[in-house]
Amino acid sequence: MKMFVIDVAKCVGCRSCEIVCKDEHVDNDWSPIALPQPDTGQHWMTVKEKERGQVPKVTVAYTPIMCQHCKNAPCMAVAKDGAVYRREDGLVIVDPVKAKGQKEIVEACPYGAMFWNEELDVAQKCTGCAHLLDDGWTVPRCVDACAHDALRFGDEEDFAEELAAGELLKPELNTQPSVIYLNLPKRFIGGEVADLEKEEVIIGAKVTLTNLETGESMETTTDWFGDFWFKQIPAAEYAITVEAEGYRTREVKDFVSTVEKDLNVGTIALYEA
Ligand code: SF4
Ligand code: SF4
Numbered sequence: 030m031k032m033f034v035i036d037v038a039k040c041v042g043c044r045s046c047e048i049v050c051k052d053e054h055v056d057n058d059w060s061p062i063a064l065p066q067p068d069t070g071q072h073w074m075t076v077k078e079k080e081r082g083q084v085p086k087v088t089v090a091y092t093p094i095m096c097q098h099c100k101n102a103p104c105m106a107v108a109k110d111g112a113v114y115r116r117e118d119g120l121v122i123v124d125p126v127k128a129k130g131q132k133e134i135v136e137a138c139p140y141g142a143m144f145w146n147e148e149l150d151v152a153q154k155c156t157g158c159a160h161l162l163d164d165g166w167t168v169p170r171c172v173d174a175c176a177h178d179a180l181r182f183g184d185e186e187d188f189a190e191e192l193a194a195g196e197l198l199k200p201e202l203n204t205q206p207s208v209i210y211l212n213l214p215k216r217f218i219g220g221e222v223a224d225l226e227k228e229e230v231i232i233g234a235k236v237t238l239t240n241l242e243t244g245e246s247m248e249t250t251t252d253w254f255g256d257f258w259f260k261q262i263p264a265a266e267y268a269i270t271v272e273a274e275g276y277r278t279r280e281v282k283d284f285v286s287t288v289e290k291d292l293n294v295g296t297i298a299l300y301e302a
Pocket of ligand 1: 177
């Protein structure tokens, strides 16, 4: 069985994957695998962009989204006459002839990965470039184009580690995707430590973050800019303790919450002991 691995931490948002998908499918008829993708309105591969944090502690997360080639595919379940089927290699394909007029196939997909082609009166989506695989390619165009190794494709047995460590999109739906995500964005807390009287940042301060629900804690130290970051942490309430030689230890508890969003706690001032 084939599967995709998408490492969100490696994606830089260059959108090469989107562009080559268009290059491969717009105006090209790969029947019986796929009819031509229209110029606009369909994104068989799309890179979602999410701005996180507050200025100046801001990052952008890029998450490539595509058909998840579900083993328990809702689109297949509603399709009549076998209009959506799963190949022996696991790729889910829309039959361009049988799927004519079956708009309900589009609505059945919980990932927004199926599109309606008004002109051709048919549902369409990512095929995993099955026409190329059948022609000897080892990976689809998007994977081939990703220079950052954020997209991988291959046999399930070669991805045992990724299967164990990765996550699925919307696992609660039990669609059993064939796309595994690594490093899906969790929350972050960023901030800086400074001596406001001297108007200097404090380098090398020890910052401890304690999860108030679980009691678990983690440590980091401030960098050359006095900044600290805790990345990929759960959404929770926290306390921050800051220690630095020659300064009084400071604990910050109020409003240190990532329940709603990523957090820039701003400047934590330390005072000389
Ligand atoms: Fe991300 Fe790779 Fe797509 Fe570029 S080609 S947007 S790095 S997945
Ligand atoms: Fe079907 Fe959507 Fe699953 Fe793809 S992601 S197989 S279109 S239900």
